Amino acid sequence: MSRSSRPLTAALGVLALGASVAACGGSADASAKEITVYSADGLKAENGTGFYDKVFKDFEDKTGIKVKYVEGGSGEMVQRLNRERANTQADVVVTLPPFIQQASSKGLLEEYKPAGSDQVADADKDPSGKWTSVVNNYFCFIYNSKELSSPPKTWNDLLDPKFKGKLQYSTPGVAGDGTAVLIKAMHDFGGKDAAMAYFKKLQANNVGPSSSTGQLAPKTAKGELLVANGDVQMNYANTKFMADQGIFFPAGDNGKPTTFALPYAAGLVKSAPHTANAKKFLDYLLSDEVQGEVSSVAGGFTARTDIKPADRNAIALGEIMKGVDIFRPDWQDINAHLTSYVDEWKKATGS
Secondary structure, eight states: OOOSSOOHHHHHHHHHHHHHHHHTTTOOOTTSSEEEEEEESSSOOTTSOSHHHHHHHHHHHHHOOEEEEEEEOHHHHHHHHHHTTTSOOOSEEEEOTTHHHHHHHTTOEEOOOOTTGGGBOGGGBOTTSSOEEEEEOBEEEEEETTTOSSOOOBTGGGGSGGGTTSEEOOOTTTSHHHHHHHHHHHHHTTSHHHHHHHHHHHTTTBOOOOSOSTTHHHHHHHTSOSEEEEEHHHHHHHTTTOTTEEEEOOBOTTOOBEEOBOOEEEEEETTOTTHHHHHHHHHHHTSHHHHTTIIIIISSEESBTTOOOOSHHHHHHHHHHTTOEEOOOOHHHHHHHHHHHHHHHHHHHTO
16 A cells, blocks of 8 residues: 655655665675665655654664665565565565455564554454554545535445546555455445445446555545545645545445554564564564654554553544544455455456
8 A cells, every 4th residue: 555745756766775675685684783674655755754754763863773665555565575585675564454464374474572562452463473553544535625525425425427537546455545445345335245336336437546545645635536545644644735635434325434443564574684673673663652653743543552642633633533433344354355355346347
């Protein structure tokens, strides 16, 4: 899932870094003061003011350990880990569900329970310690608030012909937020078949596939799109730069807006070149200091239940979530059947 206010130029930088990491081959020096983080995007900003920007700098200042960064869609990051498993390049991976569960089931993660993970809710971490949430988040949609006086209220509102060529959602199975579109639709419509019938109708308005959710936010803010998918952390953070971007949660037939938690979850990569450094970084991500800045810096929700931020962003985020029903997906079922769900979506949409 791609996100944040760092579209093309940042993406090019990430690709260049990815090439340099891959070019290193098996020459990683285990004693080097560095780590490589593979991550879904949304926590790093093009202008250097993002959550990762601060965390990476502060971590290096405190430990002397430099962070190398590669980002892409959640599914893309897991696929890359899998391709490199005989010659592991990454030390830490951060992805959204169900891809963190997928990484675990593929044997790509090592057990490690970071300091502070005892304060993370059981539902937001793996019981064996393969991964833990580091920034909580929720799925949402966005709309251009300049072109639309109010957001669409229901899924069926999105079928209106005025959205033809003005609506886009990221690709299920590739982007975490794109996969979330499937999950929410199956919940709101009461099952897979009804959701797929809906996606078949919606395809008349859909611009087409996008591997990057983050690329949709600038398009929506500019009015190239009227509606797109996203997540609360990314899109709330974007409002500092994209004033004409509003957040909404389309409802099912009962008219009640719904969403579900879509946290950034981090895990120690199996056979990581710099395991000791990676553990220090995971500890740091869950430290009091960093978790206390999740709302103020990232525009997200702290992963630790014992930390209660009261900054301006935390208050605004609470207002966004008011009146929205939060359901809990069965992530084990989704992980087990994700391929078939995506195949059904492809069939329904002709993608």
